[in-house]
Amino acid sequence: MSQDPERRIEKKKTLAEKLAALGKGVFGGQGDPARAPFQGSGPPNRDGRPRLPVGQHEVKNWPVLDLGVHPRIETRDWKLEVDGLVARPLALSWDEFMALPQVEDVSDFHCVTTWSRFDNRWRGVRLKTIAEKAGVLPEARFLLATAYDEDPTGEAYTTNVSLERALEDDVLLVHEWEGRPLPREHGGPVRMITPKLYAWKGAKWIRKLTFLAEDHPGFWEVRGYSNTAEPWANDRYS
Secondary structure (H helix, E strand, C coil): CCCCHHHHHHHHHHHHHHHHHHCCCCCCCCCCHHHCCCCEEEEECCCCCEEEECCCEECCCCCCCCCCCCCCCCCCCCEEEEEECECCCEEEEHHHHHCCCCEEEEEEEECCCCEEEEEEEEEEEEHHHHHHHHCECCCCCEEEEEEEEECCCCCEEEEEEEHHHHCCCCCEEEEEECCEECCHHHCCCCEEECCCCCHHHCCCCEEEEEEECCCCCCCCHHHCECCCCCHHHCCCEC
């Protein structure tokens, strides 16, 4: 990286604050942005939304955006913890994770920095499968995902999502992309993907899922990014 992590974080934070102050890229409708009319262009996707969300442009490559640190986690060392409001807390090894039901899916990827990449081929485990294995309790309403990467102060990357959105069928913990192991720079060995939300809601290098009764804003959410992150409502910043 040509720019150190601290400067990268500060630039993104400043951009979020400026755009929020100008009212650009902020959901301006009434009520919940998830219930707002879909905005965008192109033919309908499989969910009935315009293929390209409002304010986005299509790319063919897959840009790398993160905190500037790419942790190296070997599969023998990787572990996924599942805790919080669950009946059966988990600490899954790589082999245990790979023994769970595997799915393949093709979905689009929408970055808050205005690019979208269509038709990504993924292989992994539905987050819903892990939630069922852990026995998520009825009082759980939110999910907090924690990653292996940290900022220069040692703060781990986290991101939050409502349980309703987390349990959708296309939300996966993926270990393959385009038929190959997920590249390290894109969160390998395992990352979360959230095709109906902006991609920062899908943590790279994922290491823990915590189910909560109350919402707990994550790393970018407390720095000016939207809590809900709905691409078709241009819901980028708080």
